[in-house]
Amino acid sequence: MKNIVVLGAGESGLGAAMLARQKDYAVFVSDAGQISSARKAEMERLEIAFEEGKHSEEKILSADLIIKSPGISPKAELVVKASLAGIPIIDELEFAFDYSKGKVIAITGTNGKTTTTLLTYHLMKEAGLDVGLAGNVGKSWAGQLLTTDHEWWVIECSSFQIDGFVDFKPAIAILCNITPDHLDRYDYKIENYIDSKFGIFKNMMSEDRAILFVEDRLTLQGLDKTNIGASTLWISGSSVQKAGAWTDEKMLSFAVTDQSVHVSVDSLSIKGKHNLLNALFAGSAALIAGVNEMELEKGFQTFKNAPHRMELIREMDGVKFINDSKGTNVEATAYALASYGNPLIWIAGGVDKGNDYSVLAPLVANVKSLICLGKDNEKLKKAFAEEIADIRETQDIAEAVNWGQELGESGDVVLLSPACASFDLFKNYEDRGMQFRVAVENLKPKAIA
Structure with a gap:
């Protein structure tokens, strides 16, 4: 019987472990983090051996085959050791x-x-x-x-x-x-x-x-x-x-x-x-x-697209609020900026991945305000200091959305397209997008003067 070790007990890892078990392999799942109670219960039901909070090196290196979570780097010490030992390492797909x-x-x-x-x-x-x-x-x-x-x-x-x-x-x-x-x-x-x-x-x-x-x-x-x-x-x-x-x-x-x-x-x-x-x-x-x-x-x-991809959340007082939280790199944000001829209030920022913002410079002519949402906004502010007259910063997405409403006039678009990863203030891009949605849905119409 071939011994299969699955590294990582996420969606793909659990699926691979279950299929391997069904095909009568001896399966061991190892996750350095904590495994959800639902996944542990499923593995216990199927009599799949597992560990959490550690990797037992001796047991892993005795595998005939390793199915690795794509999130685990091939440069991780244990993965390198397995590779040097000649153990095949593949993906769930x-x-x-x-x-x-x-x-x-x-x-x-x-x-x-x-x-x-x-x-x-x-x-x-x-x-x-x-x-x-x-x-x-x-x-x-x-x-x-x-x-x-x-x-x-x-x-x-x-x-x-x-x-x-x-x-x-x-x-x-x-x-x-x-x-x-x-x-x-x-x-x-x-x-x-x-x-x-x-x-x-x-x-x-x-x-x-x-x-x-x-x-x-x-x-x-x-x-x-x-x-x-x-x-x-x-x-x-x-x-x-x-x-x-x-x-x-x-x-x-x-x-x-x-x-x-x-x-x-x-x-x-x-x-x-x-x-x-x-x-x-x-x-x-x-x-x-x-x-x-x-x-x-x-x-x-x-067709209805997945959330967080140029998703219209709401139009209020003639201002559209667009959630493009999935725009986690400069090129994705370039697509979003190029899609609107309207005046824009652009919410951007997060964990910079070595971004070259110069490629966005030709696309910000219609951006009247840039709201920097991140812990370190200096690079972003410096990149657009000459192109955008109004640049402000916050670490609170509700405040960013409120500013968007204050600055927006009928026909404008408030665009969340960060060009950055989300991990400084949020769990992931989905969390950032959901918090944006909640903040937009909590807005009240402007009082008529």
Whole structure:
């Protein structure tokens, strides 16, 4: 009997442990933190051995296979020791892949991958295809395979998860874009991050489809030293593609199957230039999977995006309050700023990840106030001191929202798009977004003078 150790008892770890147990492996789960009572109860029910608050090195290093949480760095001391000992270390998605007969649509990218994943799944589900959703969004793939398999699986893949792939092979793989992010994980070398993203294509063959963004500089850089075995399709925000999809900002046009498909941009429920690209990626995958033109347009109309992504919370006194808390890097915030021609009150800041704010300078002409929300705002203030007349700071999101209301006039937008991580003041970007929502919902209309 093969001994499997699962490092980390989060959503993916528990799912992997449960599937391994079902397949009659000897399973041991180790988590350096505390495991929730619900997860402990589930493991006890299934007679899965586990530990919390520590890693028992001797037991872990006796494993035949380690399934590692993507959040655990490959540079962690115990992981390095296991690697040197020759123990295979994989991701939960790699483990689950062997137990599904379904075709995989794998989606990665620095920005837009969650929206593209959810939209692809929605388009296929609404068209009546047998499709599941897994990966970096939704429930553990391994956990779902305990009871259900699907003809298709739409799977969001982070670079951390891709690093744990060995045999994982999508039928369709999408790389939305590459911009500098998580470089602390990749020795601060963008080349290493690019290599990680391109790992999603490594097992693909000629009958498979790879979909990439033709205007993305770092994607093109990655292609200089990577040979993709799959048939390649290109997405463009400006130019007609012989094989792929493109937009003139009035129509979405697809040349990915035998038929040309055209859908009005007005049919999209999500707005912004970046969402046109997300729709081109998702629509291309859906059409390849068997969705027809009519079903595609209907799906675009009925899609509702995940929270914290340019989400309209409320319009009051003619001022719109937009939650883009998922905008945790400069490029994501650039998309948000470019999506509005209105005067903006921009709420930004948090844990700076080595940001280069200069790329945002051309996009802040319509920002009349910048509210810095973070413990250390000096870099952010200095970056926009010449461009934005009114810059103020707070560590209280309710105060930031109240200032937004005070400063806002009918037609303005109050935009939370931090360009930074959230961990100085919040648990995560979801916590930041939820606190923003609560603060906005607690606002009272301005008194009429």
